[in-house]
Structure formats: C-alpha cells, structure tokens
Amino acid sequence: xxxxxxxxxxxxxxxxxxxxxxxxxxxxxxxxxxxxxxxxxxxxxxxxxxxxxxxxxxxxxxxxxxxxxxxxxxxxxxxxxxxxxxxxxxxxxxxxxxxxxxxxxxxx
Amino acid sequence: xxxxxxxxxxxxxxxxxxxxxxxxxxxxxxxxxxxxxxxxxxxxxxxxxxxxxxxxxxxxxxxxxxxxxxxxxxxxxxxxxxxxxxxxxxxxxxxxxxxxxxxxxxxxxxxxxxxxx
Numbered sequence: 001x002x003x004x005x006x007x008x009x010x011x012x013x014x015x016x017x018x019x020x021x022x023x024x025x026x027x028x029x030x031x032x033x034x035x036x037x038x039x040x041x042x043x044x045x046x047x048x049x050x051x052x053x054x055x056x057x058x059x060x061x062x063x064x065x066x067x068x069x070x071x072x073x074x075x076x077x078x079x080x081x082x083x084x085x086x087x088x089x090x091x092x093x094x095x096x097x098x099x100x101x102x103x104x105x106x107x108x
Numbered sequence: 109x110x111x112x113x114x115x116x117x118x119x120x121x122x123x124x125x126x127x128x129x130x131x132x133x134x135x136x137x138x139x140x141x142x143x144x145x146x147x148x149x150x151x152x153x154x155x156x157x158x159x160x161x162x163x164x165x166x167x168x169x170x171x172x173x174x175x176x177x178x179x180x181x182x183x184x185x186x187x188x189x190x191x192x193x194x195x196x197x198x199x200x201x202x203x204x205x206x207x208x209x210x211x212x213x214x215x216x217x218x219x220x221x222x223x224x225x
Contacts, residue, residue, distance in 0.1 A: 001171065016152070028203075030128075034154075034211045034212075038155075038214075042217075043204055043206075043215035043216065043217055043218055044155065044204075044212075044215060045215070046117075046211060046212060046213050047128075049211040056109070087155055088154075088155065089157070089211075089212075091211060092209060095157075095159075095168045095170075096157050096159070096168070096169075096170040096171065097145075097154070097157050097160075098157060098164065099147075099154060099155040099157060100154075101154050102154045102155075
C-alpha cells in the first residue's frame with residue numbers, strides 16, 4: 001500500500017498570501033496524484049488531477065506540480081474561500097487509492 | 109457532471125450490517141470507464157478510501173476492510189451500494205459516494221452513520 005505524507009499539517013496565512021502544500025508518496029506514482037479541497041460540512045472537491053491538471057471550474061490560482069514521489073499544490077494568492085483542508089490522493093496503477101492526512105490552511 | 113446522493117440508516121447496532129445506497133442522476137452507472145467509489149471520514153479525521161466498483165462490476169476493496177465489504181451495482185435503479193458487515197463503533201463515520209472516469213470528480217454530500225446500541 002502506498003503511503004502519502006502531507007506537510008505542513010497546518011498552514012497559517014492571510015488572504016493574499018501564497019500557499020505551498022507538499023505531498024510525498026512512499027513510492028513512485030508517476031503523475032497519478034489528485035488534490036482535493038474540503039470545507040467544513042461539505043464533501044471534498046476535486047481541484048487537480050494527474051498532478052497538474054485543473055478540474056473543471058477550478059481557478060487558475062491553484063497550481064499543481066511534481067511527479068514520482070514529490071508533489072506540490074500552490075495557491076498563488078489566497079482568497080477568503082480558500083481557507084480549508086487540502087488532501088492529496090494517489091491514483092497509481094495499484095489500489096487502494098490512499099489519501100494523505102491533509103493540510104489545514106487557516107487564518108493567521 | 110453527475111449528481112450523487114447517499115441514503116441509508118443513520119444508526120446501526122454493533123455486529124449488524126451497514127447498508128448504504130448511492131443514487132446517480134445526470135449519468136448512468138453503466139457509463140463506460142466510470143469508477144463508483146465509497147469513502148468515509150471518521151469524526152474530525154481525514155478521508156479513508158473504502159473501495160470502488162467499476163462500471164463493469166469489477167470491485168476493489170481496501171485490504172483493512174476487505175473481509176467485511178461488498179459493493180454492487182443496480183443498473184435498473186441507477187444506483188450502487190455498500191455493505192459493511194459486523195460493524196463496531198470504529199465504523200462510525202461520514203460515508204461519501206463518489207464517481208468519475210478515473211479520479212473522483214463528483215461526490216455526494218455524505219451520510220453520517222453511527223454504530224451504537
């Protein structure tokens with residue numbers, strides 16, 4: 001089973017700041033990584049798939065990068081609605097398709 | 109984009125079977141290439157991937173739950189289902205269904221299942 005680790009656990013920032021979230025896989029998953037955003041009381045929302053492709057309707061301020069074992073989600077300039085928990089998920093050839101533990105982006 | 113809606117009992121007794129259904133609208137569970145997935149979230153915790161059923165009926169379950177989980181498709185009702193046997197308090201969680209052509213693009217709102225006597 002592939003294990004994902006996310007860092008930091010919490011990121012305290014202000015609107016307008018740049019957010020950089022990291023996800024690391026225990027073995028290579030090529031480009032098969034997704035990022036999800038979850039707000040309190042809501043279902044997760046797909047932001048990024050295949051490591052760098054934005055899902056439908058996702059603003060350009062969200063950018064995914066990386067391949068192999070190291071991945072990054074960058075939010076170029078935080079909007080108030082971006083304060084949430086972000087999860088990465090691996091979708092390599094081999095299930096289970098595990099999630100990382102999450103990074104919470106909260107107000108500084 | 110498809111819409112998904114979970115349904116089922118909100119309270120299950122220990123040792124009994126948890127049964128949930130996900131109704132799909134705006135698409136078909138028989139759509140080629142679609143994965144139909146169940147994910148759960150323990151209170152205040154992260155996301156746990158339970159497994160998927162492919163449009164063809166092929167299933168994969170996470171190893172830690174494999175002995176207790178069954179997923180199925182009901183094409184006549186355009187639904188897919190989750191059964192989890194021998195539940196304990198550790199199975200208390202918010203259960204989500206999701207669907208997509210590979211990644212989980214569309215999600216239901218989730219349904220809370222509490223295991224308690």
